[in-house]
Amino acid sequence: MSTSGHPDGDAVVIRNVIKRFKKSTIRREYTTFKSELVRWLKGKRAPPEKSFIEALRGIDLTIPRGQTVGIIGRNGSGKSTLLKLMTGIYSPTSGEIEMRGRISALLDLGAGFHPDFSGRENIIINGIILGMTRAEIRARMDAIIAFSELGDFVDEPVRTYSSGMYARLAFSVATHVDPDILIVDEILAVGDEHFGKKSLGKMMEFKSAGKTIVLVTHDLGTVERWCDLAVWVDAGRIRRVGPPKEVTEEYRKAVALAEEQSMALGPAALAKDGGALPQVPVTPMAAPTPTTQNRWGNFDVEISGVRFFSPLGEVQAVDTEEPLDISIHFTTRKPVEDVGFGIALFDSQGTKVYGTNTFIESVRLPTPLPPSGTLRLSLKRVGLTPGVYTLDVCAHPAQGQEYDYHRGLYRLTVRSEIADTGVARPPHVWSLEPDRSVEELRPGRAAAEV
C-alpha cells in the first residue's frame, strides 16, 4: 500500500480486487482434533475449493481526492468487506488496492477502550490505536473533550458512562485523527439528535477541508444529501457508480423488484450468484410483452397506457395544490365481467402513500367491460409533500389472478413552493386569535380554498 501523498488525483485506486473467505461453518471454523485426524487420514489435502466464499468478485473502483462517496448495497453484498480491505484489516486474495494518504477508519467505536479507565486515559490509548502519536493526542486532548461534551465526566471511569456518552467519546477521538481518507461504517447515528447534527457538521468540515470520505450506509437519504458519488455494491461486484440520486433510485427499484418476486433475501454471500438483485428494465413500457419483472397478469384486460393530466394538459410533474387526473387506458381480449381497477402510490422510500380500487369504493363499471376505453381517476387536489412518487396500476378480478399489474412503472413528481415534510399535506389554514378578534393568515397557496 502506498502512502505517498498526491496533491490531487485519486485518493483510492482499487484494481480487480477479489476477496475469498474460508467458509466457516461452526464445524469448520476451528481445527479440531477430529478434523485434523480425518484430514490426515485422507492424505493431508487442504479442504476443496468449494468451501470458499467469494465476498468480492472483482472490484474496480477509483475515488478522486476530495470526494464523499456513499457505498450502498444489501446486507452481505460485500460493502463491509470492501471497507475492511481499504482500511487494510483484510488483504485482497488478488488484485491491488492503493490508498493514497493517511487513513482513519470508523468501523467500530472505542477500539481498545478499557471500562476501568477514565475517559482521558482511554482517549490516549484509543488515539494511539487509531494511529496518532502521543504528542498529537496531547495537543488535541482539549478539542476532543470539548467535542465529546463529557465535561467533568471525562475523569470518571468509562464503565460509568451511558452508552450515548461512550459513543460520543469514541466518535470524538476518531474524528480528531485528521486523516486524508476517512472511512466510516454506518455510525453517523451516534448519540442524540443534537450530537448527530454535530457529527454531521464534523463530516462536513472534513468534506470542505478537501478530505476524501468513504461511507457505508443503509440510509439512502444520507447518500443523496451528503455524497458526491454513490457506489452500489451488489453480489460482490460494483453494480453501478454515479450520481447519488440516480444510483439510489435504481437501487430502490431493484430492492422493490426483489421483494415483489419474493426473492429469498437470505444470506447474500452464500447464494450461488452472490445474491444479486434483479435488473431494473431500462424501458419499462416496452410493447405489450408478457410477464416481466414489474408487469404481470393474464392480460385478459390489458392496461395500455397511464397518463397524468392537469387542467393545462398532460404532465409529469404537478404542483401539490393542483388538481390531477390519472387516466388509465385499457383494452380487453375477451369479454370480462368481473373486473376492477386499482392504484397505489409510493413515495421514494417505497412507503405506500395511498392505495384504492374500484371494488372497495363500490364503483360500478359497465359489464361487460367495453373492448377498450379510458378510466379516469380525478383528484381535486394532489395534497402530497414535494418529491418523486411512483404509481402501481392494476386491473384485476375481485378474486384470483390479476389481468394486468404494473408495478412502479409510472413516475409523478410533486412540486411545491413550501418545503414542508412528511407524506401528505391536508388542506389547512393557519390562524392566530388575538383576544376578541380573529385574523386569518394565508401562507402561500396553502390556504387555497379546497
Add this chain to the structure above:
Amino acid sequence: MFRNLRELYQYRGLLLSLTQRELKARYRGSVLGFLWTFLNPTLQMFVYTLLFSVYMRQQIEHYAFFMFIGLLPWIWFASSVGGGASSISDRRDLLTKVRFPAQVLPATVVVTNLCNFMLSVPLLIGLGIFLGHWPSWHVLLFPVVVFVQLCVTLALAYLLSAINVTFRDLQQIIANLLTMWFFVTPIFYRVTTIPVAFREVMVLANPMAVMITSYQSIFYDHELPAAGPLAMWMGIAAVLLWMASELFERRREDFAEVV
C-alpha cells in the same frame, strides 16, 4: 525477522501504551492497587517456603531467598507464555475493527510481565540483603540472562499466539504443560537433586532450567553462570524468533479473518 522487529520498533508507542495500560489495569479498582505486583510473588514465596522448608525439609540455606530467585523469572516466563498464547485470539475487537499490527499483542504480554519482573527484582535483592546475601559484581551479568530469557519467551509467545488463532486447544494444552514444566525446572531444589544420569539433558533441554540456574549462580552462589548453555539457548532463541516471525508473517493476513 528484521522487518518484524523493525515494525515492532515502529509501533513502540503502541507497545508502550498497551503495556502501560495492562500494568495499570491489572490491579485497578483494588484497594492495595499496585502493591499487588509485589504482594503476589511474595505470598507465593511464603506458601512454597512453608511447604518446602517446614513440611518437606530441604537442605538449602536461606531457602526463601533461593526459591524466590527462581520463582520470579518463572512467573515472568509462565504468565508471558500462558497469556501470550491467547493474546491474539482474545483481541478480536482490535484486529477486526482497526488496522492493527498484530505482532504488538504477544509482545505486549511479554513486556508487561517483564516490567512486573523487573519491579520485583529490588524486592529480591532486599530479601537477599536481609538474609546476608549482598549482591556481588556477578550481578553485572543479570541483564544478559534477562535478555536471553526475553528472546526465548518472545519467540515462544509469537509461535503460540499465531498457532492458537486456528488451533484453540493450544492455550489449554499450554496451561497444563506449564504446571508440569514448573516442577521439572529447578526452582525449589538445587539442580544437583536431579539424578546425574539425565541431569545434563534435563537442564540443557529446558531453557527455563538454564535461565534459573544462571540466576541462582548470580544471586545465590555469587559465581559466573555457565556460559555454554546460555549461548546455546541464545542461538536457539534466534532461530525460534526467526521461525516465529516467518510463521507470523505468513499467518497474519488471516488473523483478522479467522480470529
